[in-house]
Amino acid sequence: MNKKFVDQIRSNNQIAISKAITSIESGNIFNKSFLDEIYKYSTSSLRIGITGPPGAGKSTLTDKLIDKFLKSNKSVGVIAVDPTSPFTGGALLGDRVRMNNYLWNDDVFIRSLGARGELGGLSKKTQEIGDILAASGKDIIIYETVGVGQGEHDIIKQVDIVIVVLVPESGDEIQLMKAGIIEIGDIFVINKADRQGSNKLAQSLINILHSTFSKNKLQPEVFLTSADRSDGIDLLFEGIDFVNNAFVNDGTLINKRNNRLKNRVFQIVKDQLLDEFWTSKKIESLNKSIKNMNNTHDSPFKIAKMMIDEKK
Numbered sequence: 001m002n003k004k005f006v007d008q009i010r011s012n013n014q015i016a017i018s019k020a021i022t023s024i025e026s027g028n029i030f031n032k033s034f035l036d037e038i039y040k041y042s043t044s045s046l047r048i049g050i051t052g053p054p055g056a057g058k059s060t061l062t063d064k065l066i067d068k069f070l071k072s073n074k075s076v077g078v079i080a081v082d083p084t085s086p087f088t089g090g091a092l093l094g095d096r097v098r099m100n101n102y103l104w105n106d107d108v109f110i111r112s113l114g115a116r117g118e119l120g121g122l123s124k125k126t127q128e129i130g131d132i133l134a135a136s137g138k139d140i141i142i143y144e145t146v147g148v149g150q151g152e153h154d155i156i157k158q159v160d161i162v163i164v165v166l167v168p169e170s171g172d173e174i175q176l177m178k179a180g181i182i183e184i185g186d187i188f189v190i191n192k193a194d195r196q197g198s199n200k201l202a203q204s205l206i207n208i209l210h211s212t213f214s215k216n217k218l219q220p221e222v223f224l225t226s227a228d229r230s231d232g233i234d235l236l237f238e239g240i241d242f243v244n245n246a247f248v249n250d251g252t253l254i255n256k257r258n259n260r261l262k263n264r265v266f267q268i269v270k271d272q273l274l275d276e277f278w279t280s281k282k283i284e285s286l287n288k289s290i291k292n293m294n295n296t297h298d299s300p301f302k303i304a305k306m307m308i309d310e311k312k
C-alpha cells in the first residue's frame, strides 16, 4: 500500500499528492517508511523562499515567477503560509484567485496553509510537504511566507534561496527589520516600484548591504519590480538563476542543505525523546506534584529533576 502510494506521488498523481499533503497538514502521522521513501526522491529540487510583510505582493510575484519557470520547462510546487489570513480550507482567498491560472496544469501544484495561530509544528509540516512536492517531480518549490515571527523564520530556513520582498512604504520599517532581514535575504525585491519612494529605499538597502557584507562574500542584489504589471520580473528571474549558480559553485548550497538536514535530525530526535519521556504515568505524577506545590513549595527545577529521575 505504501509503495503504491509513493509510486503515485512520484508519477505526479494530483489526488495522491493532495491526499498526502492533507494528511501531513492535519497532523496524521505517517508510517515512517513512507516518509523515508519519499525523502529519497526529494533532494534535487531547488527550494526558494519568498518572504515579506502582508500585502507586499508575494503572491503576485510568485504567480509571475511560476510563469517564467514554466516557460523554461521547469515544474513548480508552491506552499503558501499566511498566518495573517483566515483559514479557508485548502486555499487562501487571495492566492486562490491569483493562482487560478494553473488550476489544470499538472506542472504546477499550489497549496495554501493557514497557520491558525499555531506556528509550532508548522515548519516540520512544511518541510514534509516540500518533500512530497519534490518527490512528485517539481523542479522548483516556492515557499511563500509572511516574514514576521520566529515560526516563519523557521520555515524560511528550509530553503536554498531566500527572496525578501519589501515595498516603498517599508522605508521606515527597515531600521527595525534591519537585523532580521539583512541576514536572511539572498535576494531583495522592492515591489510596487510604481509607487513613490522605491528608488530611495533601494539606495538605502544597497548601502546597508554594502556595509554588512564583506568583499569576499556574495552581496545580495536589490531588484525593483512592479509585479502586477510584470515589470522587472525578467531581471529578477535572471538574478535567481545567478544566485543559484553562485551557490552551487561556492559550496553555499551544499552547506545550507547539510545544515538543514542536521536541524531536521535534531528536531526529530527531540520530538521522539519528548514523546517517549511524557508517559501518562509521568504526566499524572507531574499533576500530583503541581497540586502539592502549595504545601511543598518545590521549585520547578526540583520537580523537573524528580520527573527526570523517576522511572518511566
Ligand SMILES: Nc1nc2c(ncn2[C@@H]2O[C@H](COP(=O)(O)OP(=O)(O)O)[C@@H](O)[C@H]2O)c(=O)[nH]1
Pocket (backbone or CB within 6 Å): 052, 053, 054, 055, 056, 057, 058, 059, 060, 061, 094, 191, 192, 193, 194, 225, 226, 227, 228, 229
Ligand atoms: N501598485 C501595485 N500593486 C501591486 C503590485 N504587486 C501586487 N500588487 C497588489 O498588492 C496587493 C497584495 O498583493 P499580494 O500578492 O496578495 O501580496 P502578499 O500578501 O504579499 O501575497 C494586491 O492587490 C496586488 O494586486 C505592484 O507592483 N504595484
Ligand SMILES: [Mg+2]
Pocket (backbone or CB within 6 Å): 058, 059, 060, 080, 082, 094, 095, 144
Ligand atoms: Mg500572499
